């Protein structure tokens with residue numbers, strides 16, 4: 183597209199703009215189980231109005247916008263309250279999980295340097311199931327990533343012994359996820375904590391997905407193991423507001439056990455023509471709307487609202503588990519929150535994915551092992567039966583294409 187010489191009317195532009203979404207994934211109809219977290223129209227209205235109210239303000243200027251500075255402090259305080267942040271814990275809002283993870287690694291690296299641990303080449307040790315944001319951050323900072331294979335006993339759990347064995351004098355961070363993205367499993371943070379303490383290494387918990395889910399699931403009676411600052415060795419956490427915090431996109435939190443550790447995060451610079459500046463996160467300009475929308479949604483929902491929504495998500499996941507097992511799938515590991523993967527021993531995940539995609543569902547896949555993957559939202563409770571019907575049809579279609587006998591086997595299972 184070339185920029186039009188003359189601008190067009192907003193009516194015309196709006197109509198084209200909205201029309202362009204016509205071929206997008208149908209998330210409003212519950213047909214997407216990745217990228218979008220749909221908590222319903224009321225939450226969307228709060229997001230939009232709260233975002234618009236501070237859309238032009240810039241979180242980079244706390245002195246100019248004390249409103250945003252205070253909202254950010256409130257958000258961090260609410261986050262630390264949920265995640266067992268001890269007295270003196272601190273943190274900041276960032277643009278997303280990748281930003282939070284990058285800043286946590288940068289902080290651990292600078293802390294290691296400042297405390298006399300200056301290896302020639304630093305490394306971090308992560309489970310194979312950890313998000314690729316760790317690799318991206320380390321690519322930027324020239325840090326080695328040591329990905330450690332999961333246990334081979336079918337649990338898809340982290341091998342803590344192997345993680346510990348992979349650490350050496352250059353290791354600046356050990357990582358656990360709560361939960362990881364591919365399988366939705368919470369890593370054994372307490373065990374990783376014990377290893378981190380033995381080795382004197384910084385432990386980061388990536389709770390981008392679970393940070394605003396697991397505490398409420400636990401309140402609802404889900405047996406969530408210790409995964410946050412409750413585990414003494416945890417030095418930092420990433421927790422995304424724009425996932426299960428149901429905030430507008432561009433909002434995450436990065437949290438530190440102490441103010442002293444957090445102090446290694448902001449970037450300060452004065453050797454240039456401009457005025458000395460401090461930027462706390464990877465971004466320079468920080469959209470005020472992302473801060474105000476997160477603050478507003480947290481206040482709008484409150485603990486009761488989050489408990490209700492996360493309860494709906496867990497109930498949907500249980501419904502899916504039950505139904506897909508009837509179709510011959512095996513659940514990968516033991517997911518207890520809103521993410522899950524399920525593997526079919528007879529049919530390849532990509533073939534099944536193709537069929538379900540053709541039926542209008544935009545979901546995801548996990549590669550190890552080849553499985554279908556769902557990141558469920560509260561709104562899915564209304565649509566899950568349609569998904570499961572289409573999934574059953576997809577299994578039949580793949581089976582028919584692959585092996586006629588398999589269809590009979592599946593039919594027998596349903597009857």
Ligand SMILES: Cc1ncc(COP(=O)(O)O)c(C=O)c1O
Pocket residue numbers: 277278279280281313315359361362363388390391422434
């Ligand atoms: C476990 C986990 N960590 C980190 C991220 C990265 O978050 P973002 O996409 O907001 O950068 C994701 C994204 O899905 C995730 O699932």
